[in-house]
Amino acid sequence: MTDLVKENILLNAVTSAFKIEGKVIRDRRVEVHADKNTVSSILLFAKKQLGYIHMNHMTCIDWIEQGEFELVYTIYHPVDKLTLFVKTRIDREIPVMENIDTIWDHANTYEREMREMFGIEFPGLVGEHDFILEDWDQIPPMRKEFDTHKYAAETFYTRPGREDAKDVREELSKRSGTVVPDFAKKYSRE
Amino acid sequence: MSFIDLKGMLQPLGAVKQLFKKPHTIQYPYETNKASDNYRGLHFNDLDQCIGCGNCSTICQNDAIDMISLDNIDGKKGDSGLRPRIDNGRCCWCALCVDVCPTGSLNLTKDYIFVTDNPNDFLLTPGLDNPDAKDRLSYTCDMNTSLSLYDRVPMRELDGKERVKSFAEVVLGYSEEEARAEADRCISCGLCTEACPENMHIPEYINAIARGNDDDALRIIYDNNPLPEMCGKVCTRVCEDVCALQVRGEAVAIRWLKRYATETAPTVEMIKEIVDPKIEEPNGFSVGIVGAGPAGLTAAYYLALKGYDVTIYEAQAHAGGMIMYGIPKYRFPLESIDKQIQYMESIGVKIKYNTKVGKDITFDEIYTNNDAVFVGIGLQNPWNIGIKNEDSPGVISAIEYLKIINSDETYDVGKKVAVIGGGNVAIDGARVSARFGADVTILYRRRVEDMPADWEEIEGAEHEGINIVPQAIPTRIIKDEKTGKVIGIEYLKAKMVAEDGGRPRPVAIEGSETIYECDTVIGAIGQQADFDWLPENYKEDLIIERGKIQVNDLRQTGVTKIFAGGDSVKYGNSDAISAIADGFNAVKGIDKLLLK
Amino acid sequence: MVREKETTLYIGPQHPGITGNMMVKLKVQGDTVVSAxxxxxxxxxxxxxxxxxxxxxxxxxxxxxxxxxxxxPMELTYARAVEELDNREVPERAKYIRVIVMELARMQSFMLWYAGQSGSAGLYLTPQWSVGDRNYILDLFEDLTGGRIYHMYIWPGGVRRDLPEGWTDKTLRTMDYIEKRLDEYNKILFDNTIFQKRAQGVGIVPKDKAIEWGVVGPVLRGTGIKSDVRIDEPYEVYDKIDFDVPTQEGGDIWARALVRKEEVRQSIRIIRQAIADMPGGAYYNKVSNPMKWTVPAGQAWAKTESVRGEIGFHVTSDGGNKPYRVHVKGAAYTHGVTVLEKILPGQNIADVSFILNSLGVCPPEIER
Structure with missing residues (x-):
């Protein structure tokens, strides 16, 4: 835990080969940040040259405020027991990412899910479009701007008989005749 | 392995022997399964114990809990009057509602079968619809397992021996980290807001502190309290008495958090920059205010913001009233008062010092020259103790004594001091005397737990070596026949007698006379207002009952143009925050009178 | 060979011999699957x-x-990811309790797999037994957590409640009972020729492809590769506990069954050790007020060995009081899609749900 020798060797191997940034997060965890065009070369390099033959996971995070999707590829070395994260960011407006299911077959499932849930296109990706959501006509639902509350309110009816519910804070300020100013309301109980 | 593997074919047939074993899945005769002692079944809520804080409803991730009014439960201070109702169609029995219930009233029971043909029955008000479930509680939550944080972040103070040496401030205030941690404990129910005479937006500013937005916290505080520095230090904080957490643990340190928020703006300029008060265009009306105490200052501040021309007439050389002259400086330093007054003046409040109404200016003049008048004179004259030799030199009232000390004058209390009374003023008198090296004893008629003073003040006094003699009824002051000076006080010991189940009353024990030798007797058994300055014709119209002015909820007196507030009116408690509430509400009243 | 007509056949979406809804679209020629x-x-x-x-x-x-x-394992993995982000220490006692819960969960899940695996082979006695015995483990869960199936017990900072009085004794008694029952299970299932014939040589996952296909857990160990998160990246107190990771060669249903059969015995061994070594003290490192608790910004990847294999949580925090993104990867996500699609061609239709069971496919992990 103290020296992180293997971790640093891995970090150097990847960062120097591709001239990219990265860091050792903790023991057994190393991350590198890559441009979206070099991701597949890094993954292939890690798989063929370094022995990262297992892909654990692939995820997408919607950073709506930065206007980006972050893709994280989690790959694993079964002998060294190291995990390498390859992270990249793609433009949220033009969400296109290289298809890597030729490197790992099961990446196909992740990519199909991301296509449905985030609307990311993977050119050349083969497979059912309706993998999870059948007949979905709204924006990809895992995007941050998709409001589940609103969707539920529009799609389903609420159970009758619960209209008499009161808000404790409102009830108390009504009773004491005070008004919480608007700028303070964001600090009231949700 | 050939296809016909005799062993492999016959082995499974051994299962036949199970036929003769006692079955373990079904019992004959049929027995119902007993739920475990920890089972998460239907809810039960102890309706009397519940305070309607709504924490259960907030944590419920399924939106299954509504807070509703029940017919036989009325809200009161410390109880919103609402109770949870569970939509069992949504509940997932995660029991987070139980784990966050600050009072422990909400529990789960062993009831896991609920059959009904009416879908509405699944909307269950626990406790009301299933009162008998009380005997089948299973998943409960004590203070150890609870998710509520019951322990207050301790406040750092000067050591008792250290602080009697000077008038340095005793309470040191929260650091940023401490304040965030303390603010995190708040569950934002808002029960405190109803108990606060001024209905401050407590959960909001605490939440702002918790999220690290101290500026917003200060802005929220100044929305209806222009003297937060004072409240942050010396408020009687009735809010903390109704905190949802104090039912089982320690209340959120609301006062100290407010103090923390004010400390983030140490200068007048910073307050002004952060609060950024919107001062409206002059509206042409003028208001005269008698007395620059908390009530008068509050009224002046919000009137000035609304564009009124405000002038305060103050008899003393310094504004602040009782908070200036009645509170010792180790609790509320002079700089703090000055800062607050300067801030007021910076937004346009005019204060005329050393101007005693009735002497330097007539009340008639103020009355005629202004569109409205606000009277906030406070209680100046101490009640007499009412025992023999009270007029001897060496007997002084606590407020006179405090006023002398706070005006930087001197008064020699000698070596030994007896203080009579059990309120904050008595403790103040005692602790101030201790700072002059005196050996102080407090004589109080009832028990220590009956003392109206803050527990923190009582504890503080004890740490400073002040002796408290409870159940002591003073009978006479003993004076030296030659010099006439006080040399001691005689008191009777008392026993507490509860009459008709009421509050126990002290009754003197005959023959228990005890003499305490002392050089000074400080009386602190209350004050009354002084109305000598008020011309007779006003006195009648104002309606003064038992020494206090009668007002309506907008603090309007019997005379349409005159509003009043503070300790001298009969409304709310006699403390600073009630005075602030009076000033704040009088502004609404004046607005209504003049602007319609 | 006469080329037969291809037919499309849907298995599912109702529980196709496994727990949960999923659908497999098969193309068959006669009784043989062409593609899936x-x-x-x-x-x-x-x-x-x-x-x-x-x-x-x-x-x-x-x-x-x-x-x-x-x-x-879902609760544990989430808790561990959040603890990593929050730098939160977990009391030693809580770690032991978590290990016991994990192994009990493995056992009860094994009982369910046992039922499904034999049931999909047409052997209906074993499900009766194993589901009955599973209830003894659920009783333990009920005593410990208040719930039988959904426990909601392991949360960030530790566990929710301490062990109830007498619980460890009851657990040890149950372990003794189950250990005895396992011998009887052997007689009716593993020694059973019908099961052997059905399982051997069917649903083979090739050893050289397994890791690349994303195969994990007992399925991977059934190909002879020793891989277990509890050993590779020990969490909680698995590094202080002595246990074996069984492997089998072959990669077929039979190999996987033998791996699982041995794993349950290891679970019993782990539980006995954990109970014996259990330290006293706190069981929960209290987090702040749950409404206001914020977790420092960052990303964490935590993984845990479940009965189906590795479960991973990728948790992202933006520093707020809500998770910014939680992505769950269950073993079935690869087993139920890529691996299944690769190994089904050439198999008999009757073996489809048999194979599904042996891969440990749990559809809720695919469609979350």
Whole structure:
């Protein structure tokens, strides 16, 4: 835990080969940040040259405020027991990412899910479009701007008989005749 | 392995022997399964114990809990009057509602079968619809397992021996980290807001502190309290008495958090920059205010913001009233008062010092020259103790004594001091005397737990070596026949007698006379207002009952143009925050009178 | 050979011999599968999206629902990811309790697999037994957590409640009972020629492809590769406990069954050790007020060995009081799609749900 020798060797191997940034997060965890065009070369390099033959996971995070999707590829070395994260960011407006299911077959499932849930296109990706959501006509639902509350309110009816519910804070300020100013309301109980 | 593997074919047939074993899945005769002692079944809520804080409803991730009014439960201070109702169609029995219930009233029971043909029955008000479930509680939550944080972040103070040496401030205030941690404990129910005479937006500013937005916290505080520095230090904080957490643990340190928020703006300029008060265009009306105490200052501040021309007439050389002259400086330093007054003046409040109404200016003049008048004179004259030799030199009232000390004058209390009374003023008198090296004893008629003073003040006094003699009824002051000076006080010991189940009353024990030798007797058994300055014709119209002015909820007196507030009116408690509430509400009243 | 007509056949979306809804679209020629594709199972409940709307503690009540047969590893993995982000220490006692819960969960899930595996082979006595015996483990869970299936017990900072009085004794008694029963299970299933014939040589996962295909857990160990998160990246107190990781060569259903059969015995061994070594002290490192608790910004990847294999949680925090993104990867996500699609061609239709069971496919992990 103290020296992180293997971790640093891995970090150097990847960062120097591709001239990219990265860091050792903790023991057994190393991350590198890559441009979206070099991701597949890094993954292939890690798989063929370094022995990262297992892909654990692939995820997408919607950073709506930065206007980006972050893709994280989690790959694993079964002998060294190291995990390498390859992270990249793609433009949220033009969400296109290289298809890597030729490197790992099961990446196909992740990519199909991301296509449905985030609307990311993977050119050349083969497979059912309706993998999870059948007949979905709204924006990809895992995007941050998709409001589940609103969707539920529009799609389903609420159970009758619960209209008499009161808000404790409102009830108390009504009773004491005070008004919480608007700028303070964001600090009231949700 | 050939296809016909005799062993492999016959082995499974051994299962036949199970036929003769006692079955373990079904019992004959049929027995119902007993739920475990920890089972998460239907809810039960102890309706009397519940305070309607709504924490259960907030944590419920399924939106299954509504807070509703029940017919036989009325809200009161410390109880919103609402109770949870569970939509069992949504509940997932995660029991987070139980784990966050600050009072422990909400529990789960062993009831896991609920059959009904009416879908509405699944909307269950626990406790009301299933009162008998009380005997089948299973998943409960004590203070150890609870998710509520019951322990207050301790406040750092000067050591008792250290602080009697000077008038340095005793309470040191929260650091940023401490304040965030303390603010995190708040569950934002808002029960405190109803108990606060001024209905401050407590959960909001605490939440702002918790999220690290101290500026917003200060802005929220100044929305209806222009003297937060004072409240942050010396408020009687009735809010903390109704905190949802104090039912089982320690209340959120609301006062100290407010103090923390004010400390983030140490200068007048910073307050002004952060609060950024919107001062409206002059509206042409003028208001005269008698007395620059908390009530008068509050009224002046919000009137000035609304564009009124405000002038305060103050008899003393310094504004602040009782908070200036009645509170010792180790609790509320002079700089703090000055800062607050300067801030007021910076937004346009005019204060005329050393101007005693009735002497330097007539009340008639103020009355005629202004569109409205606000009277906030406070209680100046101490009640007499009412025992023999009270007029001897060496007997002084606590407020006179405090006023002398706070005006930087001197008064020699000698070596030994007896203080009579059990309120904050008595403790103040005692602790101030201790700072002059005196050996102080407090004589109080009832028990220590009956003392109206803050527990923190009582504890503080004890740490400073002040002796408290409870159940002591003073009978006479003993004076030296030659010099006439006080040399001691005689008191009777008392026993507490509860009459008709009421509050126990002290009754003197005959023959228990005890003499305490002392050089000074400080009386602190209350004050009354002084109305000598008020011309007779006003006195009648104002309606003064038992020494206090009668007002309506907008603090309007019997005379349409005159509003009043503070300790001298009969409304709310006699403390600073009630005075602030009076000033704040009088502004609404004046607005209504003049602007319609 | 006469070329037969190709027929499309759907298995599912109702429980196709496994717990949970999924659909496999098969192309068959006669009785032989030509190709297979995993298809929508109408099971998507948007848990990952819903978690983003809840605060860190509220979210934990949703996690167990990712996989009905074995909910506890989900709770543990989430808790560990959040603890990593928050730098939160977990009391030693809580770690031991977590290990016991994990192994009990493995055992009860094994019982369910046992039922499914033999049931899909047409052997209907074993399900009666194993589901009955599983209830003894669920009783332990009920005593410990207050719930039988969904426990909602392991949360960030430790566990929710301390062990009830007498619980460890009851657990040890149950272990003794189950150990005895396992011998009887052997007689009716593993020594049973019918089961052997059905399982051997069917549903082979090739050893050289397994890791690349994303195969994990008992399925991977059934190909002879020794891989177990409990050993590779020990969490909680697995590094202080002595246990074996069984492997089998062959990669077929039979090999996987033998691996699982041995694993349950290892679980009993682990539980006995954990109970013997259990330290006293706190069981929970209290987090702040759950409504206001914020977790420092960052990303964490935590993984846990469940009965189906590695479960991973990728948790992202933006520093707020709600998770920014939680992505759950269950073993079935690869087993139920890529691996299944690769190994089904050439198999008999009757073996499809048999294979599904042996891969440990849990559809709620595919459609979350």
């Amino acid at each position: 594709a995993t298809h929508v199972g109408y099971l998507h409940r948007a848990f990952e999206k819903l978690i983003e709307r809840r605060n860190w503690i509220q979210a934990f009540t949703l996690l167990c629902r990712f996989c009905v047969p074995e909910p506890d």
